[in-house]
Amino acid sequence: MHPSPYLPRTVVAAALALFLVPALVLFGAAPRAHALDNGLARTPPMGFNDWNAFGCDVSEQLIEQTADYLVSSGLKDAGYAYVNIDDCWMASQRDSGGNLVPDRTKFPDGISGTAAYVHGKGLKLGIYESAGTATCAGYPGSLNHEQQDANSFASWGVDYLKYDNCNNQGVPWQQRYNAMRDALHSTGRPIVFSMCEWGEDSVWTWGAATGNLWRTTGDINASFGSMLSIYHSNVQLARYAGPGAWNDPDMLEVGNGMSFTEDRSEFSLWSEMAAPLIAGTDLRKATPATLSLYGNRSVIAVDQDPLGKQGTQVSSSGGLDVLTKPLSNGDVSVVLFNENSSAATISTTAAAVGLPAASSYKLTNLWSNVVSSTSGGISASVPGHGSVMYRISAGSGSSTGTTHPLVGASSHRCLDAAGGATAAGTKIDIWDCSGGGNQAVTVTAAGELRLYGGTQCLDAYDNQTASGTKVELWTCNGGANQKWQLNPNGTITGNQSGLCLDVTGGDQAAGNVNGTALELWSCNGGANQQWSLG
Structure with a gap:
């Protein structure tokens, strides 16, 4: 917790970093000691x-x-x-x-x-x-x-x-x-x-x-x-x-x-x-x-997985790290971590992270809960200092066609058609999650986010693409302003604008109250631009 009075902490840390860990990597080490048999901390x-x-x-x-x-x-x-x-x-x-x-x-x-x-x-x-x-x-x-x-x-x-x-x-x-x-x-x-x-x-x-x-x-x-x-x-x-x-x-x-x-x-x-x-x-x-x-x-x-394996680093070229951790049910957890300050694409393969050979793999994003499939490649654009975390298994799956609430990280409230209204032009805001149809978002293959069982779409007002454009409910019409991308980093961007779905002022505590409107805004990594499928 605190520095030793006999040897400065910085000296110890530097010596370990420069000599001990490289020696372990290059020359190996003795096997792990027999565990203390007190029956505690099994996870x-x-x-x-x-x-x-x-x-x-x-x-x-x-x-x-x-x-x-x-x-x-x-x-x-x-x-x-x-x-x-x-x-x-x-x-x-x-x-x-x-x-x-x-x-x-x-x-x-x-x-x-x-x-x-x-x-x-x-x-x-x-x-x-x-x-x-x-x-x-x-x-x-x-x-x-x-x-x-x-x-x-x-x-x-x-x-x-x-x-x-x-x-x-x-x-x-x-x-x-x-x-x-x-x-x-x-x-x-x-x-x-x-x-x-x-x-x-x-x-x-x-x-x-x-x-x-x-x-x-x-x-x-x-x-x-x-x-x-x-x-x-x-x-x-x-x-x-x-x-x-x-x-x-x-x-x-x-x-x-x-x-x-x-x-x-x-x-x-x-x-x-x-x-x-x-x-x-x-x-x-x-x-x-x-x-x-x-x-x-x-x-x-x-x-807490009971197999008790610590994840290992598969690759780390240029500060773009891939970690893999085997899980007790045969799944593998993979973290793509970007040490750098700018966004970068990090890629690996199912084979490299230790998955068995299969024709397809199911990827569950553990922060956004979005499910997707791959034939073997695992790749994501990862923000600077950010990470994307997947649980991966053999098989397939998709969030397309499924219906969920969309939960905002900054508020723990749900995307909501205000007042349960269905009319075109209804404000889209955040509200305490209730399970109502005005919070039930269906993700379509066309990239739409539909409410009320699929009859109305999330829409960027009047095809505008500037930061501050309001988001509203509108009759689904196939327009570019009704197409959205659920990204691996947890953001949702408008296809037409490239801007993020944002809780207005939600970077401040006062901006996360019931009724706060959603808008388009430049993507900035804030929690008020992070969403997960409930």
């Missing part, structure tokens, strides 16, 4: 950690409110189970018996009371400590207190321990981490062991016998450059991951300041790499756009 842990958004400003209220929100938002049902407390939760000194003491100002009911609340919501509680004499923020560490502290954690009802690396006094990594592993085991309580060891000492080569997950790098921050650097390191380590033992590229920064496109790439890449999905943002204040990422169950299913 990558999912949940929340307060550090990235709050630092030391942790409290019982924050943890309990986050637990409430995981339930009310549906994220608990999507798999987010752990509510994890990071550094600064304890008093500055141990008590007279040498025990850790919760800060009673921050946690008036103690950790045990907080755990009881979280457990009452059907969730699990995580705690933080360091494998040194002090935590990274200077609170008492667990070095030489392992069993005493593990007993405290177990008695409080803790389910997950994040164990950091600060103030380690130069004691060997494995010695310190194995001591806590054994102490946790001795308590008899099932506690997931997360080793925040910063990717030092080639932890991936021995981590599986010690913990359930291990950090593979230094800390992440909310920038594309940081995310990209960590991805480059973590993607090389697929051979070491599996059920019960996971490479951990750090918490998700989704919602903390990157663009929507970059956030979606991070969530796609972390899921493809079978990484823990630990939200590092204030979920209580998350926008619908952020929640559309955290809550995408199709992408989560790739991360």
Whole structure:
């Protein structure tokens, strides 16, 4: 979580990036260690950690409110189970018996009371400590207190321990981490062991016998450059991951300041790499756009697939990356990721991503839910810093001729013919999804988006092609202004204008309310131009 006082984090990261990972790629490495046999984390842990958004400003209220929100938002049902407390939760000194003491100002009911609340919501509680004499923020560490502290954690009802690396006094990594592993085991309580060891000492080569997950790098921050650097390191380590033992590229920064496109790439890449999905943002204040990422169950299913394979990189020429991940039912998940700042076409083949020979393949876009088929080529135009993610199987399929609501990412509301009216010229807006015919969009082979069972079409007003052109309902007439393209990147563009279907002002929270009109606008990567078939 924080830099070591004995070796600067930047030195460690640079040394690993320059020497260790290339050596693994070129010369191979020892087989993955036998996994820790505690029966936990058979799929990558999912949940929340307060550090990235709050630092030391942790409290019982924050943890309990986050637990409430995981339930009310549906994220608990999507798999987010752990509510994890990071550094600064304890008093500055141990008590007279040498025990850790919760800060009673921050946690008036103690950790045990907080755990009881979280457990009452059907969730699990995580705690933080360091494998040194002090935590990274200077609170008492667990070095030489392992069993005493593990007993405290177990008695409080803790389910997950994040164990950091600060103030380690130069004691060997494995010695310190194995001591806590054994102490946790001795308590008899099932506690997931997360080793925040910063990717030092080639932890991936021995981590599986010690913990359930291990950090593979230094800390992440909310920038594309940081995310990209960590991805480059973590993607090389697929051979070491599996059920019960996971490479951990750090918490998700989704919602903390990157663009929507970059956030979606991070969530796609972390899921493809079978990484823990630990939200590092204030979920209580998350926008619908952020929640559309955290809550995408199709992408989560790739991360949580019980086969437990981490995705591998098939190609990465010129920063145009192809990743593939085999799934338990025989499908393959493929991510096309564009590291560059400009849009580019990324292509691969069914054979290259490990699919069996077949006459055709069904591609389900996991962000837009659009289904298509291919005879073997897999290709998409991918925006700069963006990604396209498919689930692919032998067979065929198409969204053409099917009827769905169209859900906007920025609002989680549906494309809607205002007021349920059917007259030509009716405004097209967004509204709470209701299942009505005025929200039932049929995709036709001609590229039309028809409502009301196919009698009326989505229409760019008066054949206009300028940004700001309103979108309305009109009698289907085959005109170019009624033809639309559902793109792999989640946008919908007008064939005549090349502009994106846009929620007016939807790049601001106030622009996503019921009744907000749709228009054509220059494509800009905003969440208010992203759509999925419901």
